[in-house]
Amino acid sequence: MSNDLDTISAQTLAHYQRNAASFFAGTIDHDVSQNIQALLGAISTPPPFTILDLGCGPGRDLKAFTQAGHRAIGIDGCAEFVRMARDYSGCEVWQQDFLHLDLPAAMFDGIYANASLFHVPKAALPDVLLKLHAAIKPGGVLFSSNPRGDNQEGWHGPRYGSYHDLATWRAYLEQAGFVYLDHYYRPAGLPLAEQHWLASVWRKPA
DSSP: OOOOHHHHHHHHHHHHHHTHHHHHHHHTTOOOHHHHHHHHHHOOSOSSOEEEEETOTTSHHHHHHHHTTOEEEEEESOHHHHHHHHHHHOOEEEEOOGGGOOOOTTOEEEEEEESOGGGSOTTTHHHHHHHHHHHEEEEEEEEEEEEOOSSEEEEETTEEEEEOOHHHHHHHHHHTTOEEEEEEEESTTSOGGGOOEEEEEEEOOO
């Protein structure tokens, strides 16, 4: 498989396009309330919030944010996910490739990147994070959850992933201008060796 950045993105998105229905069926019941609350609880302005769900998939978490009284906007590079998310959540959803984001400046109280940013190759990550930083209001919050690893990247079947440890992930986020707030590993209640997800919370300085 090619390692050209646009080719990487296109091939990964094509996998999700082919498997959108099964992905929705396999993830609709996942309990990510801990992640949602980690984002919402870190936002210091009065609700309701304007939230960007980055890599919203079929819309599960968009619906949760909306039901909690917030304005949620989704973004995904997979056309079928965009269609499904609009139908399922009733929210506004934008189709954009993460490598070519075009976001409004300082619009969002929070950006929720659950199981999405790990698909960004290391070479593109600094630019992506700068664009997310610019789209968050001063004092706003970024939440991310990614599979953790030893800073390797490459193809995992038909999908490309980058698997960072906390120190490396922190360096990327701080380079983009974010301030560390908190992190934890998931799933909760398991030994660390079985907690394969690194969740972290970051603030854009006011």
